[in-house]
Amino acid sequence: MLCDICGKVVATVHLTEIIDDQMAELHLCENCARAKSMEMEQQFGLADLLAGLSNMGGQVETEGMAGLKCPACGLTYENFKKIGRLGCSECYWSFKSYLNPLLKKIHGSNQHIGKSPINKPQESIRLQAIKTKISPLQELRNQLRLAIQKEEFEKAAELRDKIKELEKKGET
Amino acid sequence: MGSIRPEVSGLIEMQLNDLLKQTSEWLKSSGPNSEIVISSRIRLARNLDKVPFPHWANKKQGEWTTEMIYKAVSEDEYLKKSIYLKLSDLDAIDKQFLVERHLMSHEHALKPDNKAIVISEEEIVSIMINEEDHLRMQVMKSGFDLSEAWNIINNIDTSLSAKLPFAFSKELGYLTACPTNAGTGMRGSVMLHLPALVMTKQINKVLAAIAKLSFTTRGLYGEGTQAAGNFFQISNQVSLGQNEEEIIENIKGIIRQIIEQENMARNALTQNNRQILEDRIYRASGILKSAYIINSAETIEMLSMLRLGQDLGIIKSIDRRLINELFILTQPAHLQKIEGKRLNAQERDVKRAALIRSRIGNIG
Ligand SMILES: [Zn+2]
Numbered sequence: 001m002l003c004d005i006c007g008k009v010v011a012t013v014h015l016t017e018i019i020d021d022q023m024a025e026l027h028l029c030e031n032c033a034r035a036k037s038m039e040m041e042q043q044f045g046l047a048d049l050l051a052g053l054s055n056m057g058g059q060v061e062t063e064g065m066a067g068l069k070c071p072a073c074g075l076t077y078e079n080f081k082k083i084g085r086l087g088c089s090e091c092y093w094s095f096k097s098y099l100n101p102l103l104k105k106i107h108g109s110n111q112h113i114g115k116s117p118i119n120k121p122q123e124s125i126r127l128q129a130i131k132t133k134i135s136p137l138q139e140l141r142n143q144l145r146l147a148i149q150k151e152e153f154e155k156a157a158e159l160r161d162k163i164k165e166l167e168k169k170g171e172t
Numbered sequence: 173m174g175s176i177r178p179e180v181s182g183l184i185e186m187q188l189n190d191l192l193k194q195t196s197e198w199l200k201s202s203g204p205n206s207e208i209v210i211s212s213r214i215r216l217a218r219n220l221d222k223v224p225f226p227h228w229a230n231k232k233q234g235e236w237t238t239e240m241i242y243k244a245v246s247e248d249e250y251l252k253k254s255i256y257l258k259l260s261d262l263d264a265i266d267k268q269f270l271v272e273r274h275l276m277s278h279e280h281a282l283k284p285d286n287k288a289i290v291i292s293e294e295e296i297v298s299i300m301i302n303e304e305d306h307l308r309m310q311v312m313k314s315g316f317d318l319s320e321a322w323n324i325i326n327n328i329d330t331s332l333s334a335k336l337p338f339a340f341s342k343e344l345g346y347l348t349a350c351p352t353n354a355g356t357g358m359r360g361s362v363m364l365h366l367p368a369l370v371m372t373k374q375i376n377k378v379l380a381a382i383a384k385l386s387f388t389t390r391g392l393y394g395e396g397t398q399a400a401g402n403f404f405q406i407s408n409q410v411s412l413g414q415n416e417e418e419i420i421e422n423i424k425g426i427i428r429q430i431i432e433q434e435n436m437a438r439n440a441l442t443q444n445n446r447q448i449l450e451d452r453i454y455r456a457s458g459i460l461k462s463a464y465i466i467n468s469a470e471t472i473e474m475l476s477m478l479r480l481g482q483d484l485g486i487i488k489s490i491d492r493r494l495i496n497e498l499f500i501l502t503q504p505a506h507l508q509k510i511e512g513k514r515l516n517a518q519e520r521d522v523k524r525a526a527l528i529r530s531r532i533g534n535i536g
């Protein structure tokens with residue numbers, strides 16, 4: 001579905017607006033939604049949600065995310081930000097450090113307490129498989145993002161330098 | 173339709189015509205609080221472990237998913253007698269027909285690739301295959317009855333979870349294509365008819381309060397994005413960090429308050445503005461009984477007033493279930509199914525008026 005305002009970009013934000021007792025559904029792309037959210041105040045929590053989907057660490061974060069890709073399905077974190085959908089269930093592990101704060105923003109929690117299926121996928125095996133696929137560089141990038149989130153800018157600068165060094169050496 | 177084998181299209185037509193003859197579960201107006209609550213719905217989103225989500229899957233993966241789910245469903249005790257339809261076998265009117273009956277989403281009708289739908293007997297359960305998630309299962313009950321809807325869907329889900337490898341983690345629960353559905357994968361929705369809150373201009377206040385508590389409201393019916401008929405659907409937004417029963421209790425709590433507000437507004441209207449109220453209701457009844465051309469927006473507005481009149485005992489001769497049925501039978505695809513042919517908008521307006529007159533024209 002394309003954005004209702006610009007008609008060019010895929011809509012990833014869906015909201016209901018009320019004007020004079022009439023309700024309208026709006027399907028917006030991120031950019032148009034951000035513009036819209038400024039006029040809509042914060043009553044839908046939309047600004048929060050968008051802040052979670054993008055702009056978490058501005059420029060630096062984008063750099064840290066470069067190349068972050070789900071090894072199981074090939075979806076990149078950039079893809080996710082653009083389309084608002086993950087590629088497969090493994091994406092939850094591949095993008096864990098980004099998704100956990102996002103889930104917290106959306107739901108106020110990142111711990112499931114509801115029912116479980118009879119057939120449970122073997123989590124321990126999966127976690128290990130994913131862990132071995134994360135390179136030191138990726139790990140540093142994750143740490144950088146966390147530091148920015150916690151506003152620990154000194155630490156972030158240090159991590160950033162380390163990342164640059166590694167990148168120079170051509171490690172991935 | 174073109175490429176479909178004739179015996180398949182014949183079967184589909186038969187199956188859909190059977191649906192046309194019965195009243196959708198959610199329109200029966202038999203459940204609790206059915207003067208204000210039209211229906212209760214619980215939807216669960218489920219995916220197959222490690223298989224790309226529908227939007228990210230290739231053709232092969234999509235086909236495989238559909239087959240795997242179809243196999244599990246056809247072996248299921250509860251779902252054995254269901255109708256199974258591939259979206260690529262349906263024409264535009266068929267798809268719209270299923271959307272109007274609330275058996276599937278509008279999105280499910282858009283791109284047919286590897287999409288399918290399972291509809292149980294009496295239309296209580298429907299399962300969309302390869303919508304946003306691999307499975308979107310829903311149960312609809314008439315009236316204010318979320319707990320019963322949950323009981324039914326919970327059993328089906330548990331039984332399917334023994335046959336299908338659902339994507340699940342202890343920490344994050346059921347893993348869904350969009351993180352907004354992760355955790356329980358559950359969305360509970362209640363459809364309300366709130367004419368008195370709209371007439372007394374209190375609806376904005378009520379909806380703003382709901383939004384603050386992280387519930388979403390959608391309008392229902394109406395063409396395009398405009399809501400009509402004073403129908404509102406309230407759903408939970410949070411699906412992670414609360415268990416299913418808690419989510420249901422939270423929705424119930426908020427719905428009870430809205431019911432109370434609507435009842436207060438109805439009392440205020442009958443006590444302070446009785447003449448205005450009766451005028452609007454009798455005018456609506458007059459238009460519905462005598463119009464020869466009526467569009468779907470006006471029909472919904474008028475039926476909403478008629479329903480309010482019935483709820484308040486002002487209209488005594490027309491029963492609520494008949495009014496409910498008219499809401500759906502007068503929708504564009506339903507009219508075309510009843511007539512058995514394509515109709516343009518003008519033709520539909522004429523047929524719509526005739527259908528309404530034939531059902532309520534001669535009553536009191
Ligand atoms: Zn846009």
Ligand SMILES: [Zn+2]
Nearest residue numbers: 070073088091
């Ligand atoms: Zn993935």
